[in-house]
Amino acid sequence: MALTVSRQVFRTLSLGTKGTSAVSGAPLWTQTAGYKNFPAPPNYDDIEIPKERQKLKILQKVPQYHGSIRPIKMTKRLDLIRGEEEVHRDLILEQYGIVARRGGMLRHGHLEMIRLTIARKIDTKKMFAIWRIDAPWKPITRRGQGKRMGGGKGAIDHYVTPVKAERIIMEVGGKCSYEEVKPILKQIAHILPFPADPVSKETLEARRKEEERLEKENINPYTFKYFIQNDMLGCRDWVREIDLKYFGKYR
Template sequence: MFSKITILKPQRLLTIQSNGIKNFKAPPNFDHIQFPERAKLKFIEKVPQLPPAIKAPKMQKKLRLMRGPEDVHNFLLHKQYGIMALGGGRLKWGHYEMMRLTIGRNMDTNRMFALWRIDSPWQPVTKQGQGQRMGGGKGAIDHYCTPIRAGRIILEVGGKCEFKEVKDFLDDVAAKLPFKAMAISQEILDKMKEKEKWEEENNQNKYTMKYIIQNNLGGCYRWLSPTDMKYFCKYV
């Protein structure tokens, strides 16, 4: 018995060898990243610390602290990744713990870091006791919260990592917040601002919400609130 041996031509052999060649992109360079002193999110106090001689003050609801856009903390300090609020709301202490524990478990502290971009709970929320009659004055302080406006950066995550490495657990955290939020990167934030600017400059419909409200079309002054007239129904 003789086995059949096939001899490949040089041209065919070269073609087979070149089929396995891959062209990979160079990995990103993270030499410019500066790490903070603390890599993980620090523990947040449940109740603000007051001097011993001062009684904890009560406060009104002040819903204006949650309405409208955020004008100050609406950018990323480290130009990497984070979570941005898409609407207004209040954060309780339990939400702080959820974010701290979830990110602490999923983050690689050897090459990543996370930091808060919001204050600890400071606004008191009062509540009447169970089964009490109406009246009797303002109730006792039940818990503390932090008001958040649309566009506020809740926290930042950075380090020697790419966005796809942190996107999954940032999306998980954003879905558990009491208001709409999303995981963002610096590129996503820049594209959102460019898209908003482009839509405003290239809008062909002159009957925008701003034009309708300023000219009182249809007598809209009768049913619009002062907040709608200030932000032109953009922020609910």
């Protein structure tokens, strides 16, 4: 006659055994306690949160001219968004921010989107944010639809802020980790009119080191830079002026 044991009795009989049941000899699932070594939490004692303003300030939509100075008009000046940023390319707070991967122009609506998103998402008790770009200052002119050609340059329609590649747009600091801030920065970077990435100090340094490593370990000598420097097939006569300086890296 087969021996039938209830689950409660089976657990009771199996106490004190080593992997097998005291009744049927079947293997058992035993609960064990182990030692887990969790990493120590980061130390934020050296970080000071400003008491005056934790959120981004409102940037003016139109620059203010003093006295009787008339607003000036400018040409397209695409050189302001071409190439690589040479000054504002590092994180001042050495924590987190958004870096532009390609040049472009930011309108006042983009800046308001960044400001409002930061105001809703960050915790002002332990976080704060700062701008790394200026308010819109470059005038963009536009002629009315259907108007005839001629008559001089059109009226100023709006103002923009030109941004080059590798430019830090804004920074977030405080007593927080990158995992907390990354979803907020990623949401902002996705809506910008040019490709941008959320970065921390570590990820920014790692990306630049990886670019240097790939350039050094490239075994193919016939690169675009080699073609331009040696004027192979007369390519210096037809390549763009920006390629003579950056060798196809920034378009």
